[in-house]
Amino acid sequence: MSTSPPRRFPRPRVSESGSAREDTILIIQTINLTKRYGKLVALNNLQLNIEEGECFGYIGPNGAGKTTTIKILATLLQPTWGEARVCGHVVGYESRKIRPLIGYVPDFFGAYEDMVVQEYLEFFASAYGITGKQRKKVVGDVLELTDLRGKIDALVDSLSRGMQQRLSVARVLLHDPRVLLLDEPASGLDPRARIEMRELLKELRNMGKTIIISSHILHELAELCTTVGIIEQGELMFHGPLDEIIRRVKTGTRLHVRVTEQSDLAALLLEKSEAVKGVEMRNGHLVVDLAQQTSDYSPIARLLLKNNFRIHEIREEEINLETAFMRLTKGIVQ
């Protein structure tokens, strides 16, 4: 580890110690990050820039490359090509400097057999070099923060899935890391546990932690994250703030129209209109794409009423993270 090979890419705007200039503090940066498993390209020239304090939602279909990215950032995998930097340190070259700065929560709970909650936390605290009285204090603090104080003597493999995920978060907070890498922390949780987990993550976000979270529960990510990245087949389809993705997806106005009868005739009628770009029948109602972005739907309503159709419902489709995701991805699985 003493001699590093020549760097292939320019250094990020972050100093060696991990502190950075105040304007843009890039805490995570990937440059042409590529990972291959034999012939399979899991990541293809991934370019990610995540600033300190950001809560970054990482979305994509199964097998898109989310876990691979997070594992590389957690120093568990090495890139095939390109660079990944965490707090300015290059993964693979300076992994030992990165590990104390990150907290990694995988998409499973790694349960040690015959270990109670307090032992589990003390075990990892020791692994991070926290010993003696300091260890007791830190373990007490994280138990308090994650509301696990009442579970200190419970065996970890007998805890509910929700409690285990909570314990996972407690584990990564022991050494007060700058970056939290959370790989689908809400997977397999019941609704109550999911809501509690979301509240806990909000609390961490408010504490100023940089959070990278992958999840399939998009409306929760929308509530939690400041920026999102959409990945498919190892390629980043979008990366930016939440409102920007909505702006980008919203290229026209889409209406959902329901008439009381003869929907097919209504569809034919609307298709002939100049104001309409396209009409699609979906579950008995019409999805109408307007030629221009507008909030005035009266021409459509007037046209239908003029031709004796009785309108049951007419509303604009709401653009949220789910619709944006559906529009930006093709659903191709590697």
Add this chain to the structure above:
Amino acid sequence: MGRTLSKLWLAFWQLLPANPILVRVVAGGSKRVRHLWLRAGYLIVLLAVVGFALLQNMGGVGASLTDLAKGASRTFMYASYAQLLLMCFLAPVFTASAITQEKDAQTFNILISTPLSNAQIVLGSLMSRLYFVMMLLIAGLPIFLITMVYGGVTTKQVLVSFALAGSTAGLTGALAIFVAMIGVGTRRTIFSFYLLIALYLLTVYLFGNWSSTWVAESEANLEGVRMSWLTPLHPFLALDVALNRVYAPEYTRLGSYHGLVRYALAYPSAFYAAWTLTVSVLLVAISVLFVRRGIKTGETTWFTSLVDRIKPRKTGERKREPRTVWANPVAWREASTKAIGGGLLRWAIILGGLVAGVIVFIFYAGGTLPAMQVRRWLAAITLVQFSAALLIATNTAATSITKEREAQTMDLLLSTPLTSKYILWGKLRGLVSFATPLLIGPMITLLVFALYDWAKGNSPPVAWIETAVELCAVLVLFTSMGCVIGLNHSIKRKTNMAAVMWSVGVTILGAGLVSMVGAALIQAVDAGPATFVAPFTPVTSILYLVDPAALFGHSTKEFLAGSGAARFSALFGSLIAVGVYVLLVWRTYTTLVRDFDMTIRKQST
């Protein structure tokens, strides 16, 4: 009549030849490269044993027919022992997977939801596992037939040798299926299964060689050894009889015994094959009853009710007082593990050793047991205890990384600042701390005998005070060697089963081989140099330090007459052996550290 026969034939056809579970394994298993290597390895070992024995025993060009026949007989003997030994190791390895495989793969519920009958499921599972073992046996047959060319080996002897190996494999398989079907099979069960088989074979064999268990009606061989009462219960003791190394009493001379006992003593090999077959059939029959009893899915049955009365099952969240974690968390984890070999089994072995020691001491102090007999007993107890400790330590080491990988805790550990060096050192330190108490029984016993004799002024004593320390040092180092072998395979192999199989195999083979070489060297050289060789191998070191007469062939009193020299050479030899093993363990550890990152990351991708 014709229709009944046809129905019976169809039932048999569906039960075995056309059993889909068996067909799948037979069709697919034979093509696997791993199986090919194992078959080749098995045959190479058998060929090597036969080849070396033939070279050593067949004499020169002008050897007479009698010499050739004697040589062939000896070769057959070695080959038979090798075959039985390999079966005793391989049969549990292949059949034990039945215990957890269906549960791990979560395929059992799918299997019982099909129209397959209970018998089809049980026999399919059993035969698919025994198929591979039986194929090994059949593959070795031509090698045995070579020895028949020269005369001196009868067809009956070959058949008996194969029957003993086959019935041992069959019983092991039936036992594994039984454990799997009644649903108590976990990974711990697999290891307990191995350990119990190994301890049974070792303990009964040692007892079989104890003169108090010999049958008075049997004829003594040239060395004065008679057949034991335990012979019909043990494959190796029964093989001794089949190979005419020990003589079974004639049926007519056993008139004072009743039916079954008389038959068992007169025909121990046939009786062994018969009882193992009967027990196997019984176990399979019980397993057939248990297949769809719901025990696997947590429903209450008479069996679980019975277990619940003894040890009530805890439901929901389980609690326990937290323990203090050491500064090195990895070492703490390994040392305090309650996984394989932990808890009850560990305490049973520790207490078993201590209780056996106390019993021998009571007899010695009461004047019932002479010092020479006491030494033999202590050597046997130490050997059994050490074998158990070595197996437990090797097995725990073999699963220490694979277990982390399977429980998915390895990634958590690797994302912390702990280095490979720190992790492996922690594992090694924890494993040795975990295994050392298993050796405490013989050490304390020896120390008690030494102090007792010192206080009483008995000379020569059963043991010297420093013997306990010397024995402790060499055995801890041998156990550490087992730990690094286990760790090495735990890093390299992907599954628990493969890691355990390789580690235990390498350790047993290694310990056995060096002990055999050591014993041969000791026989070949003078007593002086031999005392320096003895501490280097597990079996010879135990015999040398506890019961030297068993190793050097002359009375302990004579050996201990020049006690100063004997004690010095024991101390000096032990010190050198400890030094050499420390270097070996250290060297293997540093190699493991170097390979750790590369191997673990390679596996994760």
